[in-house]
Amino acid sequence: MQPALTTVTPWQSSSGIPIRNIWLLMFYASELFRYTGEYKVGTEKQPDELPDLVAEVLCHAVDRRLLQNLNQGYVSEESIRSRVRGQVDMLRTERLGLFQRGKVACRYQDLTMNTPRNRYVRGALFHLAGLAGTKDLRRRCRMFASRLQQCGVTGSVPTRSMVCNERFGRHDLQDRPMVAAAKLAFDLRIPTEQGKNETLLSPSREETWLRHLFEKAVAGFYEVTLGPKSWRVKPGGIQRWPVSEASPGAEQILPGMVTDIVLEDKNTSRRIIIDTKFARILTLNAYQQKKVDSKYLYQMYAYLRTQEDAIDPASLNAEGLLLHPAVGSMIDEEVVIQGHRIRFATVDLAADTSEIRKQLFEVVLS
Numbered sequence: 001m002q003p004a005l006t007t008v009t010p011w012q013s014s015s016g017i018p019i020r021n022i023w024l025l026m027f028y029a030s031e032l033f034r035y036t037g038e039y040k041v042g043t044e045k046q047p048d049e050l051p052d053l054v055a056e057v058l059c060h061a062v063d064r065r066l067l068q069n070l071n072q073g074y075v076s077e078e079s080i081r082s083r084v085r086g087q088v089d090m091l092r093t094e095r096l097g098l099f100q101r102g103k104v105a106c107r108y109q110d111l112t113m114n115t116p117r118n119r120y121v122r123g124a125l126f127h128l129a130g131l132a133g134t135k136d137l138r139r140r141c142r143m144f145a146s147r148l149q150q151c152g153v154t155g156s157v158p159t160r161s162m163v164c165n166e167r168f169g170r171h172d173l174q175d176r177p178m179v180a181a182a183k184l185a186f187d188l189r190i191p192t193e194q195g196k197n198e199t200l201l202s203p204s205r206e207e208t209w210l211r212h213l214f215e216k217a218v219a220g221f222y223e224v225t226l227g228p229k230s231w232r233v234k235p236g237g238i239q240r241w242p243v244s245e246a247s248p249g250a251e252q253i254l255p256g257m258v259t260d261i262v263l264e265d266k267n268t269s270r271r272i273i274i275d276t277k278f279a280r281i282l283t284l285n286a287y288q289q290k291k292v293d294s295k296y297l298y299q300m301y302a303y304l305r306t307q308e309d310a311i312d313p314a315s316l317n318a319e320g321l322l323l324h325p326a327v328g329s330m331i332d333e334e335v336v337i338q339g340h341r342i343r344f345a346t347v348d349l350a351a352d353t354s355e356i357r358k359q360l361f362e363v364v365l366s
Helices: 019-029 031-045 047-067 090-095 116-128 137-152 160-164 174-187 203-225 294-306 354-366
Strands: 005-008 073-081 104-112 197-199 230-236 261-265 271-276 282-286 290-292 319-326 331-336 340-348
Touching: 019 031, 019 047, 019 174, 019 354, 031 174, 031 203, 047 090, 047 137, 047 174, 104 116, 104 340, 116 137, 116 160, 116 174, 116 282, 116 294, 160 174, 203 230, 203 271, 203 354, 290 294, 294 319, 294 340, 319 354, 340 354
Parallel strands: 271 319, 319 340
Antiparallel strands: 005 197, 073 104, 230 261, 261 271, 282 290, 331 340
């Protein structure tokens, strides 16, 4: 479900993160980053040009699909016809007195290019025509949107939830990068630092949105940059408590353990459990001393110790990484507790984008 949006004038993130780095997090979190791979990572050097990158990818994908013919799909239609097609809508036929005029109201499935997926892409092209930084890209976006209209792709733009429910088969896998680019195009609703009026998250929901964005961005970054190499990147999942005995209702009241990201080095069997938090890594205790928030440490300790299994050697010395964002102040400390290395680290989201990339690598590879 997309966050609530409201219209504002020049915006500064209350978190202090520069807008250009918000663009970068959105790119890392997107499906487009996963599909395009590292050959497009160059946008990190100039994340303000992310709308141009998305426009280029989307125009290229649409041009390729038009050359190969757009995929068609079945959509539900209703019409009044002189011959029966599909199912007869008896209620509507009787109510309108169509039998007396030799007609019937029909419901049927029609094979067409005017599918929700294609309408969503056309809407994204029109949207990017107002965001792209160059005149040529804006013109290309409008041109391809018009070409889709000429192919019969018309009507309202479907919601994101409707497109997210789309399933891709082997015959239409080439549509996935195109749809991923369209999704990111509609997500690019944060204003640039030049102060253009755009839609923006309401302040009450900004922190929640940024927290989810940071989690997805970290997962996406490691999946693309480490996944193809010697690392296996797995999304987090539910961890089971090693319960040997339990009362009948205990299972229902035990809290769940859900990890964010698990990295495994294929060559050394090194395992790192990453837990991302969009919060300050240090808090003040009763004596006004800065300490790691105890609940985060207890949580990571539980992740590591409860999953120890003699038949899984990597679990016996698995590492934990508590990864938090920081703006201006950095922390990188570690301890070893009962054979498990636990690291407390931050990523400076106010730094240059190349430095952000360097820090994300260092907390894992060092």
